[in-house]
Amino acid sequence: MEAIQAKTFGGPDVLALAELPDPVPGPGKIAIDVSHAAVGSTSCSGAVNSRTFPAWRNPRSYRAEISGTVRALGPGVSGFRVGERVVSLSDGSGTGGYASIYIAPAHMVVSTEVYRLDPALVVAMVPNMVMAHVALTRVAHFEKVERLLVHGALGGLSSSFPGMARQLGASRILGTVLPNKLKAAENSHLPYDRIVDSSEFQSTLAGETFDVVIDPVGGAIRSHSLKLMRPGSRIIVAGNASGDWTHEVNSNDLWLRSMSMSGFNAAAYFATHPEVVRPALEAALKALAAGLGEIVIDRLPLGEAEAAHRRMEDRSLHGRIVLEINS
Known part of the structure; x- marks a missing residue:
């Protein structure tokens, strides 16, 4: 898979596109072919200890936010089908979201099939x-x-x-x-x-x-x-x-x-209250489908992650940045 790596701590200049082995979902996990990944302030303000995420100033886990389609289901996962459109949050245990394949905890994933929404808008707004x-x-x-x-x-x-x-x-x-x-x-x-x-x-x-x-x-x-x-x-x-x-x-x-x-x-809250995530995901999708989350979105290819983060740091945005991957 293609993925953004940061082999050292630093600013946006440490981000580089690399080829990595395709990950396989373990028990309770879902592999997702990523179409869009959100770029947020969390990824600018904190470092990440993930091979597919940037290492910023203060090491900590980062909630990847992605939309895409189900690639494979890990043992024990049901309620999803291969090819289904989904959006995912992360509890920090998955692989990094700046990649063509993402491994997500199943309880942090919800289907977007019935809503027919732009996946870029979905990932830009639904997680937040x-x-x-x-x-x-x-x-x-x-x-x-x-x-x-x-x-x-x-x-x-x-x-x-x-x-x-x-x-x-x-x-x-x-x-x-x-x-x-x-x-x-x-x-x-x-x-x-x-x-x-x-x-x-x-x-x-x-x-x-x-x-x-x-x-x-x-x-x-x-x-x-x-x-x-x-x-x-x-x-x-x-x-x-x-x-x-x-x-x-x-x-x-x-x-x-x-x-x-x-x-x-x-x-911190989701880690100790995982039961709140799925109902909140459903509520967010309904609100977005009702037109309550329209926002300006700038779309950049995965290889321009460095430019995306520079724009986040200089606070020149009036909306959201989304990286397009398998779209």
């Missing part, structure tokens, strides 16, 4: 919509008619929240973006009611309050968000794109105003 569904339903306990605020509104994870919240019955969904992304926000087809400048969101949204806030940005935005939350509201900490690791939130503010703050890391 799964994370959004779990964060909203299991961590934030989101309810119908509640109001949602999403920071970094066009980012990979953030862009998946409005569709899932709309499916869950949200009454109002607002987002924030950096000033240089306001133009892209105006052309977005994501189901936000409004997207505003993150540098002015406190004054722009003065008088509004929210039941749930999604914050993958961190830094001062996290503290400022508390001022727009009502008693009983919840803020989900889902990242630190700002790079500010020193910022602190006064926990007394949470107590005095009866608010809660929870962290959500999908890899």
Whole structure:
């Protein structure tokens, strides 16, 4: 198979296309002929100890996100057929997704046959919509008619929240973006009611309050968000794109105003709650089929993985990048 390898730690320049032996699925695993692989911020911010994934700055496992067709079933796997169109998350135990063949844990795979969706859109949105569904339903306990605020509104994870919240019955969904992304926000087809400048969101949204806030940005935005939350509201900490690791939130503010703050890391959560994945995958596909996850997608061939990651690191994207492989 063709695969992207990184033999040393480093930046995008360590990525290289290589030929590797075709992997065979073991018990409980599925071999998938990959058509598309998503490029996400996780793969830029952390190193990977996989022969088919880039080794970045801080070694850790990476959730590969791929779409394709079933190639072979490992012992004990049922409910799928060879040639069936599927999308897969990963629990970190599979081979790397930047490859023409991917070995996936069966419980992280779901069929996309009945939806007739673009596989590039599926892999760009469904895995993150799964994370959004779990964060909203299991961590934030989101309810119908509640109001949602999403920071970094066009980012990979953030862009998946409005569709899932709309499916869950949200009454109002607002987002924030950096000033240089306001133009892209105006052309977005994501189901936000409004997207505003993150540098002015406190004054722009003065008088509004929210039941749930999604914050993958961190830094001062996290503290400022508390001022727009009502008693009983919840803020989900889902990242630190700002790079500010020193910022602190006064926990007394949470107590005095009866608010809660929870962290959500999908890899950690899915590893201990595997039963939530399949229902969330189904919910994500239904939301995407309903038009609740339309986003701009840039498509590059597998051999241009280095260029894809350079674009991720310079933050020039207004949508998602997908690597095309067997398509």
